[in-house]
Amino acid sequence: MDLMLGFLLAMSVTMALIPPLMQAAARWQFLDAPEARKVHTTPVPRVGGIAMAAGTLLALLLSGEFAQPMPAYLAGVLVLLLFGVWDDRVTLSAGPKLIGQVIAVLFIMVWGDVTIGTITLTERHELPVWVSWPLTFVFLIGVTNAINLADGLDGLAGGTTLLSLSALALLAFTSGTPFVGVVAIVIVGAILGFLRYNTHPARVFMGDGGSQILGFSAAVLAVVLTQDELTPLSSALPLLLLGIPIIDTLMVMSQRMLEGRSPLQADRNHIHHRLLGLGFDHHEAVMGIYFLQACLFVTAWYLRYESDVTIIAVFAGLSLLTIGSLQLAMAVKWRLRPVNPKGSDNSSNLGRLVMWLRAPTRLPRWSLVVIGLGVSLYLFAVSVVSPRPSTDVQIMAAVVALSMLGLMVMRWREADSGWMLRGAAFLALVMAVYFDRQTTTLLEERSALQVCLFAALVIAIVIRFRLASDRRFRVTPLDILVIFIAVAVPNLPGSVISAATVGESIAKLVVLMYGVETLFSAAAHWWRLPSLAAFGYLVACSLHSWY
Incomplete structure (x- = not known):
């Protein structure tokens, strides 16, 4: 199937399915109720993931491409969709959700033969199986959950994943990895169809099913692209391609453990929560995170052939800069919009000039x-x-x-x-x-x-x-x-x-x-x-x- 046709089909199916699914959401009890750590104040249907999955699966099935790892990937997406829909319906605990993720990851690793088998220093080096398999498993599970945890503001998870998939598609077509390019472009179409309804103020959420599928897809495509023997891309490149969700997850989990709490305990310490606390409005917080991911997008392009050591060092430096800047801003109580005791923001000469x-x-x-x-x-x-x-x-x-x-x-x-x-x-x-x-x-x-x-x-x-x-x-x-x-x-x-x-x-x-x-x-x-x-x-x- 033509690539543009697959993109348009995924986008059209997603956009067409969301309105009827939204109407049925209350009857099927697929509503995201407001909570203390959430920013929306009214119940919102969380059926966008179902529509995106339908658009993606239909377009990929009609593509006629059924060589591995496509069948294993499609099976993993179906598993995550089933568990995600179940979770969106009854709100599962972490255990059952993890079981679904493990099944999907094992499908792609065992059946699809997708593993992180090499690292790139001055040249490629094979990893032993006892290192390769645990590393792949942790990476795929980690990124799947990272996108899921980043789904906190309207358009945030979908937009950051769209940027990551666009980078993957560009690298895939440049280096000759058609599977990655085709799947990435199709999912980009589905995301654009979803974002039509998810831009603030959102009329629909993707739910856990959608966010887990996006995270799983981005992780799988990143591994397939960088582990292809015919491409000289660095193995550590996914750290930059999926940078912001990874940085966000590492930051919140590290803080939870330092405070003696469970790393899985929900809180309001994600990057988007901190930006809101610093006085950014909803649009500014989302676009700020888009900007950070876009910078990583461009950085990944320029470093795509560098050694893994260089990429890891750059990623570590950017992570420390991002986290350190947020910590410093909160420590000195800096705000984008300072407010005086009377509630006015134009008490200074600069404020009066701006007004x-x-x-x-x-x-x-x-x-x-x-x-x-x-x-x-x-x-x-x-x-x-x-x-x-x-x-x-x-x-x-x-x-x-x-x-x-x-x-x-x-x-x-x-x-x-x-x-x-x-x-x-x-x-x-x-x-x-x-x-x-x-x-x-x-x-x-x-x-x-x-x-x-x-x-x-x-x-x-x-x-x-x-x-x-x-x-x-x-x-x-x-x-x-x-x-x-x-x-x-x-x-x-x-x-x-x-x-x-x-x-x-x-x-x-x-x-x-x-x-x-x-x-x-x-x-x-x-x-x-x-x-x-x-x-x-x-x-x-x-x-x-x-x-």
Whole structure:
């Protein structure tokens, strides 16, 4: 089955199943009730894992790939799904949950022959069986539980695992390990379908079944990828690929044991709990953890061929830095938003300055001006020196331009532009970025100017998202994930995607589209500026042979 078809099938099935499962959740008693250590305040259906598992299993079964370790992997997923659904229904103790995990891990190790059999120093060295098997068992069980324990905020476990699986897929296709690439891409599709309903405020949770399947899958794929005899990837690379859940688990369990408590006792000492305690809001905590995992993603790419000793040293250093920073912040009682005794956060000169800048007529409005001018300048620069389009493209540009002119005349006094004008503006952006790749524009002749332009656009977009009071378009942590994958992955040196020289174009298009969407979603007729800029660009394309 085509890889894109598998991705779309998993995503579509997941998205289609979640609404009916949510309706049945109360009747089947699949509800996550609020507790003291949880952040949600109303019961939430925890059926997302069932939908993700269904989408993943269907796509993989239709792939027709049944060579090992696929059958063993699918059997392990089914076992974890059954035990996870059971746990989500009646809340099992740690013993039965561990039994299910052990069965799944033994399936993949014994039947699928997936083990950590080598380490990489200056070259690969075989591990004896008495070391290999316990090491594999502990790693697979540990990561399965690490993702499960990290599932504490809306979109957190799904988003961090999506980043890990994206890294695994990229490494797999670069090094020629199709099993890992196919399974990772399919699960990424399922996660994206789930995150559609799990972004804060979440309407559905994945439950223990979903989080254990994600952890098990990421661990298995990491072992298969780094233990393949035909790939030179370092054996310790999974520490970075799955870094944040591992760091989080090691941190909370170490603290529990130092305090004389059971390492399995639940508490509020996870990274996300600490970030909330330091004054981060829900979105900021999730995106902060995404940022940390994204940094590990990039670090893993650059160190993928290094020795295990180097990777372990880097992982240990990053772990100490992360944990130490959190401990220090809590020890000195630092908070992102300091509050004075009267409950106001603007008692300092800096606080008053921030409040002054946040006024609707200042930074929020100034950011819209910067976005509008930046998009207009880019379209103008491309239109001046772009190559002559083909006749059919010129005709299409003329038709769209005339349609935009009529729509702008009809809606000029209205606050909302309508979806047709918005779609036409996006079409103009796609055409501009495409023709930008074909020639050297005025901006590219002055590379510093282009960097400044897009840096200003990004800063203005971020400011608008954070400060605007009239926005109808908001960036969610899911958007941040999509932006990171779309922008960072194609630009990694040596990536199979970067070889197609599309990385810079994708990055430009993502920034421009978010900028235009920001203008169209703002009040007070801001849609006029991108509409006029897009109209001008389309007119220039249609009349290219005349100038």
